[in-house]
Amino acid sequence: MVSRISTRTIYDLGSSQITSLQTALARTQQQLSTGRKNLTAADDPIATARALEVTQSQSLNTQLATNRSNAKGVLSAETVALSSTTAILQDIKDLAVKAGNPSYSPSDLESVATELEGRLADLMGQANTSDGLGGYVFAGYRSTTLPFTKTAGGAAYQGDQGQRELQVGSTRSIPITDSGASVFENNATGNGTFVTTPDPANFTRGGTGIISAGSVKDTTQLTGHKYQIDFQVVPASPGIPKQTTYTVTDLTLNQPVPATPVPAVPQAYVSGQNITFDGVQFDVKGDPADGDNFSVQPSTKQSVFSTVQDFINALRAPATGNAGNASLNNKLNQLQVNIDNAADNVLSVQAAVGARLKEVDYLDSSGDDLGLQYATTLSNLQELDYTAAISLFTQQQTTLTAAQKSFTTMSGLSLFNYIS
Helix, strand or coil: CCCCCCHHHHHHHHHHHHHHHHHHHHHHHHHHHHCECCCCHHHCHHHHHHHHHHHHHHHHHHHHHHHHHHHHHHHHHHHHHHHHHHHHHHHHHHHHHHHCCCCCCHHHHHHHHHHHHHHHHHHHHHHCCECCCCCECCCCCCCCCCCEEEECCEEEECCCCCCCEEEEECCEEEECCCCHHHHHHCEECCCCCEEEEECCCHHHHCCCCEECCCEECCHHHCCCCCEEEEEEEECCECCECCEEEEEEEECCCCEEECCCCCCCCCEECCCCCEEEECCEEEEEECCCCCCCEEEEEECCEECHHHHHHHHHHHHCCCCCHHHHHHHHHHHHHHHHHHHHHHHHHHHHHHHHHHHHHHHHHHHHHHHHHHHHHHHHHHHHHHECCHHHHHHHHHHHHHHHHHHHHHHHHHHCCCHHHHCC
């Protein structure tokens, strides 16, 4: 049986085929002009879905890189402030040594006090350092509040105890600030376990005893109690030298030390010799007067601003004669110990900040590697292979041209052309 193909069928088939070829050629041309392999999700649903996932991950990685940049800025500002604080505290300690010169007159001490006021202002400036993001480094969560304001006793903290954090990795957030309380106010007095203090009335009695900061001799014997060391002086008499003794009283239990096995008796005082009891030891140098006393109490926390202000006040207080020098030296000794504690605390915070900066650097490196990986994956999923596409375009162009020419030839064939 012979099939018959009508003229209309020839035209329909030819038109349909040419349209398909033109559509394919247009699609390839659009790929070449956009550089994208998949023009719609229908071209490759799996690759399109995967590309969307990778794009979202790439955006998150970019945002985390921005967060790390901000974190580095704030942490760097804190590092500079802490380094400057350490230098200022060293200057203050040097001034304390300078003020201990027994040849200094009241006017000399006033000059040192004036210089200290400048150091205190510098210290306040560092404590109120800006974070570069419109807030303050040491204000805690209250970032827009000025952390410290000047007071008669030193400074008052207006921030809170919080540490602001920033996400710097997909599963990692780090503190980018430290509260001013933890840096400038969380400083132990004395040796960190206990603090020795002279009775202010020792000066009026004419005593010249100077007590050391002391140290812990046996941690197992520490009680955390308050103690008082009282001195008794029997003046010299013909043939009998002056006798100075002391007794120790546990103020917490209101009993002498030691209480057992027999009641305590006055101990002979020797200048510079260690006084030891209940796990603590210290020495007293000089010549205490009758009735002079010193206290031993558990260490507390003190603001560095209060410490410096106390130093200024001590330099401007009357200090004449040997008793005055002893009173001033007791205060200077306490100051130097407290400044050392403050400096150690600042260095600890600075070390923690340095560790955070190092971690951010590591995360930056891994983030860069991850960004490169995402870019490569997206390239494989979305970008066009120009060599293959150009070859396909040329082939499609040739095919379309051939189809158009053949259609022209076929459409021109008709029996009517041979009827005369």
